[in-house]
Amino acid sequence: MQTAVLTDVEEFEVRERARPEPAAEEVLVAIRDVGICGSDVHYYEHGRIGDYVVEGPLVLGHESAGEVVATGEDVDSVSVGARVTLEPGIPCRQCAHCKRGEYHLCEEVEFMATPPHDGAFAEYVAWPADFVYELPESVSTREGALCEPLSVGIHACRRGDVDVGDTVFVTGAGPIGLLVMEAARAMGATDVLVTDVVESKLDRAEARGADLTIDVTQTDLATAVDEYTDGVGADVVVEASGAKPSIKSTLDGVRRGGTVVLVGLADEAEVPIDVLDVIDNELDVHGSFRYANTYDAAVDLLADGTVDVEGIVDFESSLDDIDAAFRRSMEPDTVKGVITMED
Ligand SMILES: NC(=O)C1=CN([C@@H]2O[C@H](COP(=O)(O)OP(=O)(O)OC[C@H]3O[C@@H](n4cnc5c(N)ncnc54)[C@H](O)[C@@H]3O)[C@@H](O)[C@H]2O)C=CC1
Ligand SMILES: CC(=O)[C@H](N)C(=O)O
Structure with missing residues (x-):
């Protein structure tokens, strides 16, 4: 062979x-x-x-x-x-x-x-x-x-406890970010916000149903999320770029009491984040590594057309x-x- x-x-x-x-x-x-x-x-x-x-x-x-x-x-x-x-x-x-x-x-x-x-x-x-x-x-x-990258998206959303009515903010519109977006919708998120630094990636996210796309090279992320959520912030932020500035910015997009899920792998293991921010705002910060028990769900989501x-x-x-x-x-x-x- x-x-x-x-x-x-x-x-x-x-x-x-x-x-x-x-x-x-x-x-x-x-x-x-x-x-x-x-x-x-x-x-x-x-x-x-x-x-x-x-x-x-x-x-x-x-x-x-x-x-x-x-x-x-x-x-x-x-x-x-x-x-x-x-x-x-x-x-x-x-x-x-x-x-x-x-x-x-x-x-x-x-x-x-x-x-x-x-x-x-x-x-x-x-x-x-x-x-x-x-x-x-x-x-x-x-x-x-x-189903493999979709599984990464499903697992990340499960780690973030994405629920009906949630606003989910996804950083990075590569395959993983786009499939996090799809999985979040399937789990009931009503609003999905997506960032990237490449315009064509954001166009793709918009064409696939993102409610707001943010080019972080042009627009201040915190202001954009604040405006969209009336100053509250997103319920769940899923970091799917692996870019150091993006990882740091997750705390700017999440609401008090919200959840941050880290999926993107940074080149450097150490990325400083403001722990006082995490404590003060009682944030849940979760790592998300690959997936388990997701393939049946992934196949079902494709079969009934929920996810494309x-x-x-x-x-x-x-x-x-x-x-x-x-x-x-x-x-x-x-x-x-x-x-x-x-x-
Ligand atoms: N934790 C896990 O189990 C897994 C982690 N990964 C990681 O997840 C990340 C995403 O995977 P892919 O989508 O395949 O990667 P990708 O490289 O195709 O997509 C990353 C996207 O982030 C964008 N980006 C770069 N800087 C940015 C910034 N400052 N703000 C917002 N967006 C920015 C890029 O333009 C690109 O569209 C990678 O770091 C990858 O290594 C991938 C699979 C599994
Ligand atoms: C990190 C990756 O992209 C890969 N899918 C893996 O799970 O090792």
């Missing part, structure tokens, strides 16, 4: 590898669509993300979906021919976190395309049957692949053109590219 292997910084090779055999509890999936995530692009450009260093050939890609073509002998939950989306993190299933249901916090999790674990830019992937989710007919494999992930996709490309696809993904206007493999 063909795989796109990252062999060096900014260097892919499309290589032949042996097709994997599914273990007893696994299914073999013929991959159809794989989204290109910011983290894939980061590994491509820099060969590392923080302490995760690419030390050998690595297959990137963790936003994937395809068709089951074989099942291991113990699998009865899914059949050959089913179209499925693959949840990319496999936990140990034994530790205290796994047993509490917070399996995304498992220290032993093996996450696709996070060194040393290979990802899904490959014709076939063998994957545990309990971490694939069947797609109904109305959901394409391209949409199925985007197609609107974040800019282009589709093939495994053979993966290098050009990654270069295009590095452009500031691009939100999401998808690698598609024909059957």
